[in-house]
Amino acid sequence: MTVNQLSIFLENRSGTLTKVLDIMKRTGIRIIASTIADTAQYGLFRVICSNPRQAYLELVNEGFAVAMSDVFAIEMENRPGQTADTVKCFSEAGISIIYMYSFLKDGKGILLFRTDDMETAREVIHRAGFKCVSEKDLADWK
């Protein structure tokens, strides 16, 4: 139901993001979705990729601090209001979304997010019949 996300700590100086991307490129890892949470002092680069475990090892080896966490990946129809409806299911169950980002794949929207209560979120997803994207789907996508 969840997929592995890497959160890479980036020092606030030029070249660090490029270095991360170069490492991914060199090891043949595809970035499927990404977002940067930035503060005045550092950045946190969140990545969903084709082989998160290998990417994790390569990045740690090159001296990056990398946190691996689980996020939900839900497939949605590409129509107005779909995101709003999806998020509403969670807020009605009293669950807060800590962060969220999305991308389009073959005309479908994929919503990536983490909540403060992963267990209840699982139940909500199950009850609402949301279609989840798996690790395997990500690895297979070209």
Added chain:
Amino acid sequence: MIWNPNKECMSRDEMSSLQGKRLHKIVEYVYHNVPFYRHKLQDMDITPDDIRTIDDIVKLPFTTKKDLRDNYPFGLQAAPQSEIIRIHASSGTTGNPTIVGYTRKDIGVWSECMARCLTAYGVGRDDIFSVSYGYGLFTGGLGAHNGVEMVGASVVPASTGNTEKHAKLIRDLGITGIACTPSYALYLAETMEHMGITKEHIKLRVGAFGAEPWTESMRAEIEERLGLKAFNLYGLSEVMGPSVSYECQMQNGSHINEDHFYPEIINPVTLEPLPNGQSGELVFTTLTKEGMPVIRYRTRDLCSLMQGECDCGRTSVRMTPITGRSDDMLIIRGINVFPSQVESVVLSMKEFAPRYMLIVDRINNLDTLQVQVELRQEYFTATFDTPAAIDELQKRLSDKLRSVLSISAKVQLKAPNSIERSQGKSAHVIDNRKQQ
């Protein structure tokens, strides 16, 4: 075990009387053999006959690192060159290094003092002992080496560098003891971890660490990662080298070999001797040295002295751990700040590696302090996928720093292994105010 109970457990009266006699002799010796001391004493109207008891020491002038540099290379040497059998040179960051010559007797005293240290740590004939201080001009390597030979353990002169080979030898030879700097010990532990060598593969049980200040939390970390008991070994080349003082099994201060090195604590600003137990700058007078004796040498190390018999049976005075250097002291917004204070805070939080850098600046006439620390990958867990979690960690560190330093510091988090490792004496400060 005690190497020389006659000296290490001497009664206080006997020790004072021995120190008094030796002080008189050494002052007479330098008066006749070193023009620098003769002129200083003559200027103060003091003759060696004025120095009869150890308490007379306060009449004597101080010697500083600058005096040693100004008299480069042999100006303070008291013995004729034909009597000198070894010359060491200290690492001078600027200008001339400090040259220290040793006579055969000096090397003998040094070896015995080092043997006293090792015996207190529990090192004996059955040990295989690796000396991983640098061999060469620095006194660490050869100084420790001679002591290990004297106690009869098998010495492995590993020196520094080629850490992987060293780690392999520690495992394969079943090395039981090691002497090195505490930062090298941590580097060694890290190297072993990378090589897949764990505590279960090695037999290390005793470590003698010195040549740079370290803290209790660093001790705990070294002990945990290498599976040994870590002891303090203190010394400085101007006085002798490693062996000036050592911890016993009680680990309640370091016993000073005070029959050879007489300690005093002074106020670094007024130069007044401080009452027993007060913290200040440590000063040493070598009571028996022939090659290059020093009279009231200001070490710049800050600590205090503890009198009284130790539970180990030794009666010698003990020094507390060095809390800083009188010249490392930074004055930031009028507050005295020691890098060692920052170190103790950084080491108390497992999320950070035992490396740090202080960056001091002056912005709009206001001093600023920035502390850089490295994140540790092992503790950068799933919860750190939001800036809020990272900010909370950063805040915990800055709160702790504020309570220890009494001034606020801006924390900058760095990627693992991005702060340069210090070699030997640590360099943890960049003070940009000096260039302004």
